[in-house]
Amino acid sequence: MKKYFIILAFLLLAGSIQAQIRLGQSRYTSAKPVNILELDYSKPQKFRIAEIKAVGLATLDEIAIISLSGLRVDDEISVPGDAISNALKKLWGQGIIGDVKILVTKIEDNDIYLLLDLTERPRFSRVEFSGVNKTQESELKDKVKIRGRVVRDDVLSTSQRNIRQYFVDKGFLNTEVKVIQERDTTLPNSVKLRFEVDTKSKVKINEVIVEGNEDISDRKIKGKLKGTKEHPRMHFVREVFSRLTNTTPKSAKEAIVYRNPVSDEEVIAYMNKNFKLNFFNASKFVAKDFRDDKKKVIDFYNSRGFRDAEVVSDTLYKYSENTVNVGIKIEEGNKYYYRDINFVGNYIYPDSVLQAKLGIEKGDVYNKEKLEKRLNYDPQRGDDVSSLYQDDGYLFFNIDPVEVNVQNDSIDIELRIMEGPQVTVNSVSIEGNERTSDHVVMREIRILPGQKFNRSLLVRTIRELSQLGYFDPENIEPDMRPNFEDATVDIVFKLEERPNDQVELSGGWGGFFGFVGTVGLVFNNFSMKNIRNFDKWRPLPVGDGQKLSLRVQANGRSFQNYSVSLTEPWFGGKKPNALSFSFNHSVQRQLDFFNRVNPMREIGSFKITGATIGLAKRVTWPDDYFMISNTLQYQIYEFDEFGRSFGLSYASGRSQSVTFNTTISRNNVDNPIYPRLGSNISLATSFTPPYSSLNRNIDRESPDEERFKWLEYHKWMFDATYYTPVFGSKKWVLSARTHMGFLGSYGNRIGIIPLERFVLGGDGMNFNNFALGQEIIGLRGYENQTLTPGAEDRFNPESNKPYGGIVYNKHVMELRFLVSPNPSATIFLLGFAEAGNNWGSYAEYNPFTLYKSAGVGARIFMPAFGLLGIDWGYGFDDSPTTGQRSGPQFHFTIGQQFR
Numbered sequence: 001m002k003k004y005f006i007i008l009a010f011l012l013l014a015g016s017i018q019a020q021i022r023l024g025q026s027r028y029t030s031a032k033p034v035n036i037l038e039l040d041y042s043k044p045q046k047f048r049i050a051e052i053k054a055v056g057l058a059t060l061d062e063i064a065i066i067s068l069s070g071l072r073v074d075d076e077i078s079v080p081g082d083a084i085s086n087a088l089k090k091l092w093g094q095g096i097i098g099d100v101k102i103l104v105t106k107i108e109d110n111d112i113y114l115l116l117d118l119t120e121r122p123r124f125s126r127v128e129f130s131g132v133n134k135t136q137e138s139e140l141k142d143k144v145k146i147r148g149r150v151v152r153d154d155v156l157s158t159s160q161r162n163i164r165q166y167f168v169d170k171g172f173l174n175t176e177v178k179v180i181q182e183r184d185t186t187l188p189n190s191v192k193l194r195f196e197v198d199t200k201s202k203v204k205i206n207e208v209i210v211e212g213n214e215d216i217s218d219r220k221i222k223g224k225l226k227g228t229k230e231h232p233r234m235h236f237v238r239e240v241f242s243r244l245t246n247t248t249p250k251s252a253k254e255a256i257v258y259r260n261p262v263s264d265e266e267v268i269a270y271m272n273k274n275f276k277l278n279f280f281n282a283s284k285f286v287a288k289d290f291r292d293d294k295k296k297v298i299d300f301y302n303s304r305g306f307r308d309a310e311v312v313s314d315t316l317y318k319y320s321e322n323t324v325n326v327g328i329k330i331e332e333g334n335k336y337y338y339r340d341i342n343f344v345g346n347y348i349y350p351d352s353v354l355q356a357k358l359g360i361e362k363g364d365v366y367n368k369e370k371l372e373k374r375l376n377y378d379p380q381r382g383d384d385v386s387s388l389y390q391d392d393g394y395l396f397f398n399i400d401p402v403e404v405n406v407q408n409d410s411i412d413i414e415l416r417i418m419e420g421p422q423v424t425v426n427s428v429s430i431e432g433n434e435r436t437s438d439h440v441v442m443r444e445i446r447i448l449p450g451q452k453f454n455r456s457l458l459v460r461t462i463r464e465l466s467q468l469g470y471f472d473p474e475n476i477e478p479d480m481r482p483n484f485e486d487a488t489v490d491i492v493f494k495l496e497e498r499p500n501d502q503v504e505l506s507g508g509w510g511g512f513f514g515f516v517g518t519v520g521l522v523f524n525n526f527s528m529k530n531i532r533n534f535d536k537w538r539p540l541p542v543g544d545g546q547k548l549s550l551r552v553q554a555n556g557r558s559f560q561n562y563s564v565s566l567t568e569p570w571f572g573g574k575k576p577n578a579l580s581f582s583f584n585h586s587v588q589r590q591l592d593f594f595n596r597v598n599p600m601r602e603i604g605s606f607k608i609t610g611a612t613i614g615l616a617k618r619v620t621w622p623d624d625y626f627m628i629s630n631t632l633q634y635q636i637y638e639f640d641e642f643g644r645s646f647g648l649s650y651a652s653g654r655s656q657s658v659t660f661n662t663t664i665s666r667n668n669v670d671n672p673i674y675p676r677l678g679s680n681i682s683l684a685t686s687f688t689p690p691y692s693s694l695n696r697n698i699d700r701e702s703p704d705e706e707r708f709k710w711l712e713y714h715k716w717m718f719d720a721t722y723y724t725p726v727f728g729s730k731k732w733v734l735s736a737r738t739h740m741g742f743l744g745s746y747g748n749r750i751g752i753i754p755l756e757r758f759v760l761g762g763d764g765m766n767f768n769n770f771a772l773g774q775e776i777i778g779l780r781g782y783e784n785q786t787l788t789p790g791a792e793d794r795f796n797p798e799s800n801k802p803y804g805g806i807v808y809n810k811h812v813m814e815l816r817f818l819v820s821p822n823p824s825a826t827i828f829l830l831g832f833a834e835a836g837n838n839w840g841s842y843a844e845y846n847p848f849t850l851y852k853s854a855g856v857g858a859r860i861f862m863p864a865f866g867l868l869g870i871d872w873g874y875g876f877d878d879s880p881t882t883g884q885r886s887g888p889q890f891h892f893t894i895g896q897q898f899r
Contacts, residue, residue, distance in 0.1 A: 171284025227289030308333030396420030757804025781853025789840030
C-alpha cells in the first residue's frame with residue numbers, strides 16, 4: 001500500500017510541474033515557450049541545461065551573447081532561481097540590449113531547453129552638426145566620439161553636455177543644444193544623430209566688482225584678472241562719479257545711484273558719446289579663465305605678505321541679455337613679515353654663505369613665491385641656494401622651508417636641508433637626432449662623463465643645443481637617471497628635430513624694372529663630407545652642422561645681387577673655431593626712364609665684387625659667452641657714369657679696398673627665435689691699411705680718381721640688446737636695444753671716404769631701395785633711407801655732396817608677446833618705440849637730436865622661410881627730405897633684423 005502511495009505522489013508532483021511550465025508553439029518546438037520569470041518562485045526545481053539559444057539579434061554574435069549571460073550547457077540550475085536572475089542582470093548590464101526574456105522551450109526529464117529572446121538597442125551610424133562652422137565641427141567630432149556606440153540616454157546626455165561645455169568655454173554661456181535621432185535605412189538597426197547648436201551671442205563681462213579688499217586696490221586686483229576683464233567704460237563710470245562725489249564706489253551702479261537716480265544704460269550712453277571707447281571690448285566670460293584668475297589674485301596677495309588671503313565667495317549674475325557682472329569677495333587676513341630664518345642640516349656651507357645666497361632678510365615682507373625661487377631656481381637672478389650645492393655635484397640636495405612659528409604678524413622659517421653625496425656623471429647620451437650627426441650634438445654638450453654634476457653646465461648645454469637651430473628649443477629635455485647608491489647619474493638629452501633649412505622666395509612685376517624678386521637658399525646643417533653619400537641628401541647632404549647660403553636678388557635691370565657663403569663652425573673638429581668663406585657680386589644700374597623710345601637704356605652703373613675669409617673663436621675670458629671673430633675682405637668698386645651719386649667728382653672709375661675686421665661679442669640669450677632672457681652685445685671694428693702714409697703725393701687736393709683708388713677708413717659698430725621677461729609670464733618679454741656707428745679717417749690728408757657710410761630710415765632692408773656700398777640701418781615710421789644726409793641731392797649731377805652719414809645713433813624699446821611657440825610657425829606680436837638720427841659730420845653730431853617713432857608689429861618664424869614681419873609705425877617728426885611729419889608707415893621685413 002505504501003509503494004502505491006509513493007508512485008501516486010510522484011505522478012501528482014510531475015503534473016504540478018507540467019502545469020507550471022507550459023510548453024506551446026515556438027520556432028523550436030510545437031509547445032509555446034514560457035517566461036521563467038512568470039513561474040512560481042515558491043516551488044523551484046533543479047534542471048540540467050541541455051541547450052541555450054538566442055533570437056532577436058541583428059548585429060550581435062549569438063555565441064558571445066550566450067557567454068555574457070553566464071549560463072552554460074550542462075550547468076545545474078534552479079528554475080526559477082538566482083542563476084536566471086543573474087543572467088538577466090548581466091545582459092542588462094552590458095547596455096547593448098533593449099529588452100531580454102529567458103524562455104523555456106522544452107523540458108525532458110531533468111533537462112531544460114532555454115531560449116534568450118532579445119531586442120538589440122540601435123547603434124549610432126553617423127553624427128551630424130548644424131549651426132557650427134567647419135573648424136568647430138571637426139573639433140566637436142573629436143570630443144563627441146559616439147559613432148558605432150549603442151543608443152543610450154546617458155550617452156546622449158553626456159554628448160549634449162560636452163558640446164554645450166565646448167561653447168561655454170569659448171564664452172557662449174547661453175548655448176542651446178538639441179538632439180534629433182533619425183532611422184538610418186542604409187544600415188541595419190542604426191540611427192543617425194544630429195546635434196542642432198544655437199550658440200546665441202557671446203556673453204561678455206560688463207563689470208567686475210571686488211569686495212573685502214582694503215590694503216590692495218581694485219585696480220591692482222583687476223590687473224591680475226588677465227582673462228576676466230570688465231568693459232573699460234565701467235572704470236570711467238566709477239572714475240567720473242568718484243571725482244564728482246569725492247567717494248569711492250564699489251560698482252558703477254552704486255556710483256550712478258549715489259550721484260543721480262538714472263539708469264546704467266543712460267550713463268553708458270553718455271560715456272559712449274563723450275569718451276568714444278567703442279573700440280574697446282570686454283572679455284568674454286570663461287569659467288576656467290575665471291578660476292585661474294582667482295588663483296592669480298591669491299598668488300599676488302601671497303607675494304605681498306598676505307599668506308592667509310583667500311577668495312571666500314564669487315558671484316555671477318546676468319546684467320543684460322549678453323553681459324554678466326562678476327563679483328569677487330576677498331578675505332585678506334594679516335600681512336606677515338619674516339622674523340627668524342634658520343638653516344638646519346647644513347654641514348658643507350655655513351649659515352652666512354647660505355643666507356647671502358638666499359637674499360631674504362629679517363623684516364622683509366613674507367613672499368612664498370620669492371622664497372621658493374631663491375631656494376630652488378631663480379632664472380632672472382641666476383643665483384640661488386640650490387645652485388650652490390648642485391653646481392658642486394650635490395644632485396640629491398633638497399631644502400624644505402617649514403613655518404615653525406607664526407606669531408602676530410611675524411613668521412619664523414626653518415630651512416631643513418638634506419645635502420646628500422656628491423654625484424659623478426656616469427654617462428651622457430642623446431636621442432632624437434635623426435638628421436644631425438652625433439658628433440655635431442655632442443660637441444655642444446658642456447656636462448661630460450667623469451665630471452661632478454653641475455646644474456649650470458646642464459642649463460648651459462640646453463642653451464647651446466637650442467642655439468644650433470636644429471632642434472625645437474621648447475622640447476629639449478634632459479632625462480636624469482640618478483643612482484643614489486653609486487652616487488652617479490646618467491643623462492639622456494631627448495631632442496626633437498625640426499626643419500631648419502630656409503627658402504626665401506619673393507617676386508613680382510615692377511613695371512619699367514621688369515621682374516622683381518629674390519631667391520635664397522640657406523642650408524643650416526650642410527655636410528661637405530656627405531656629398532658623395534646620396535643617402536644623406538635631404539635634398540642636399542646634411543648632418544655635419546655646416547652652413548651653406550646661396551642668394552640671388554633682382555629688380556629687373558635696375559639691380560642684381562649674387563652671393564654664396566660657406567661656414568664650418570668647428571674647423572679642425574676639436575674646438576669651436578668657425579671658418580667661413582663668402583663671395584658676392586652686385587650691380588646697380590641707372591636707367592633712362594624719361595626716354596620714351598627705350599626707357600630701359602642704361603645710362604650708368606655701379607658694381608661691387610668682393611670675397612671674404614673669416615675665422616671666429618670662442619674664448620673663456622671674461623666668461624665663456626664671448627667670441628672673437630676676424631675677417632679679411634677684398635672688394636672692388638666700379639663706377640660707370642655713377643660716381644657723382646656718391647659725391648665723387650668723377651662719373652666713371654674704380655676703387656678697391658682690403659679690410660680687416662675684428663668683432664668682439666657676447667651672446668647668452670636663451671632662444672635664437674624668441675629670446676626671453678639674456679643679452680647680445682658686440683663691438684665690430686674695420687680697418688684698412690693707411691695708404692696715404694705710404695704715398696705722400698696723395699692728399700685732399702688730389703683728383704678723386706687717385707685719392708679714392710684705394711679706400712682708406714676705419715669703422716666702429718656697437719650693438720647691444722637685452723631681453724627680460726615681464727608681468728611674471730614667459731610670454732611677455734621686454735627687449736631694449738641700442739646701436740651706434742662711426743666712420744673715420746686716419747687724418748685730414750684724405751678725409752672721410754664717400755662710401756661705407758650709414759643709410760638710415762625705413763625697414764632696414766634694401767629691397768627696391770638699394771644702397772650698395774653703404775651700411776643700411778632701419779628706423780620704422782619713416783620711409784626707407786629718408787633720414788640720410790645727401791638723400792635729397794643724391795641724383796643731382798651738379799651736387800658733390802656725399803650720400804650717407806658718418807655717425808649714427810639708434811635706440812629701440814620693444815614689448816613682445818608670444819602667441820604661438822610652435823616650432824613650425826612661431827608667432828609673436830610687438831609694440832615698439834624707437835628713436836635715431838644720422839649725421840653727415842662730427843660737427844653736427846648731437847646724440848639728443850633724434851627722430852622718434854612708435855608702432856606695433858607681428859613676426860612669424862617658419863623654418864622654411866625664416867623670420868617674416870610686418871610693422872606699422874608712426875613717425876612723430878618731420879622728414880628731412882619732405883619737410884613734413886612722416887606719419888604712418890607700413891614696413892615689411894625678411895630675416896632677423898639686427899639694426
